Amino acid sequence: MTTRYGYLGPEGTFTQMALQSWVTAHEDGPDAAGTGEQVPFGSVDQALDALRRSEIDAAMVPIENSVEGGVSATLDALASGDPLVVTGEVNVPITFVLAARAGMPLADVRSVGTHSHAWAQVRGWMDAHLPAATYVPTLSTAAAAAGLGDAGGSDGGRAAYDAAVCAPVAATNHGLTVLATDIGDRVGAVTRFVLVARPGALPERTGADKTTVMLFQRDDRAGGLLELLEQFAVRGINMTRLESRPTKESLGSYCFSIDFEGHVWDERVGEALMGLKRVCAEVRFLGSYPREDGAQVEVAPLTTDEDFAGARAWLTSLRRG
Numbered sequence: 378m379t380t381r382y383g384y385l386g387p388e389g390t391f392t393q394m395a396l397q398s399w400v401t402a403h404e405d406g407p408d409a410a411g412t413g414e415q416v417p418f419g420s421v422d423q424a425l426d427a428l429r430r431s432e433i434d435a436a437m438v439p440i441e442n443s444v445e446g447g448v449s450a451t452l453d454a455l456a457s458g459d460p461l462v463v464t465g466e467v468n469v470p471i472t473f474v475l476a477a478r479a480g481m482p483l484a485d486v487r488s489v490g491t492h493s494h495a496w497a498q499v500r501g502w503m504d505a506h507l508p509a510a511t512y513v514p515t516l517s518t519a520a521a522a523a524g525l526g527d528a529g530g531s532d533g534g535r536a537a538y539d540a541a542v543c544a545p546v547a548a549t550n551h552g553l554t555v556l557a558t559d560i561g562d563r564v565g566a567v568t569r570f571v572l573v574a575r576p577g578a579l580p581e582r583t584g585a586d587k588t589t590v591m592l593f594q595r596d597d598r599a600g601g602l603l604e605l606l607e608q609f610a611v612r613g614i615n616m617t618r619l620e621s622r623p624t625k626e627s628l629g630s631y632c633f634s635i636d637f638e639g640h641v642w643d644e645r646v647g648e649a650l651m652g653l654k655r656v657c658a659e660v661r662f663l664g665s666y667p668r669e670d671g672a673q674v675e676v677a678p679l680t681t682d683e684d685f686a687g688a689r690a691w692l693t694s695l696r697r698g
């Protein structure tokens with residue numbers, strides 16, 4: 378059966394590159410899905426809602442950028458609504474171009490359209506080369522390019538900006554002229570994307586896995602966050618991302634989005650999740666999945682599966698008397 382993959386579109390987004398790279402890497406694997414069908418959505422919310430309604434089988438969405446940090450739209454969409462889980466990750470190197478319609482010189486560019494995360498990564502270049510240009514937010518970098526292309530956006534090609542910050546491929550797709558290349562402020566910028574699915578069979582444990590959770594505290598008090606973090610520390614679990622997001626219920630009310638090393642089938646991870654379940658108002662499990670870089674988790678001394686199994690066997694023997 379063909380897998381229907383949703384992604385943040387239109388064609389030519391970095392998210393589509395991530396999906397393409399995922400599909401290519403998994404084409405011949407045990408879960409081979411051929412090239413699948415790729416369905417573009419206008420926003421992360423639309424893609425994840427379609428997934429919740431079972432209109433697609435999985436969705437590729439951006440979650441974290443090495444320059445601008447977490448992608449709030451994704452973190453928030455995963456934090457509420459019917460549960461979804463991450464089943465894989467893809468890291469994509471990010472390079473931006475500034476593109477415009479033929480005949481537009483760089484000096485005449487007064488306004489620039491792009492995705493907010495892209496704008497944050499080219500702000501320095503803009504200050505240096507187009508300090509007077511105003512920023513026009515678009516739903517993705519490719520949507521910004523499409524707005525300038527012949528087919529145009531809903532306004533028939535008269536976008537509300539003169540140039541777009543996008544991937545080179547999006548400029549090519551829409552017949553735009555590239556005014557400047559490599560305009561990102563940081564060489565080596567990377568965005569991490571995740572493949573999200575409805576809960577089902579978990580990806581197998583590989584020894585090089587990550588787990589993602591969203592934690593909601595019981596109350597706001599001294600040491601509350603420390604109590605959550607302790608659950609990882611005492612079991613030798615390394616966190617790879619920690620972000621707070623407003624719960625949106627009241628000012629000052631936050632939840633915590635965390636990625637950490639290990640798989641829910643690792644004993645130390647299971648014990649940490651049980652500890653979190655005791656101390657949190659809600660623990661939203663958002664999946665265990667293989668790391669893209671394949672880096673094996675370094676298991677801290679005395680936190681192996683055998684160590685936990687040995688301790689449990691000891692307790693069982695005490696209880697038996």
Ligand SMILES: O=C(O)C(=O)C[C@]1(C(=O)O)C=C[C@@H](O)C=C1
Pocket residue numbers: 385389390391392393439442448471492494495516517518519568
């Ligand atoms: O607009 C795109 O092309 C996207 O895929 C979204 C997105 C993001 O959300 O961070 C992805 C990578 C880039 O860092 C900029 C924008």
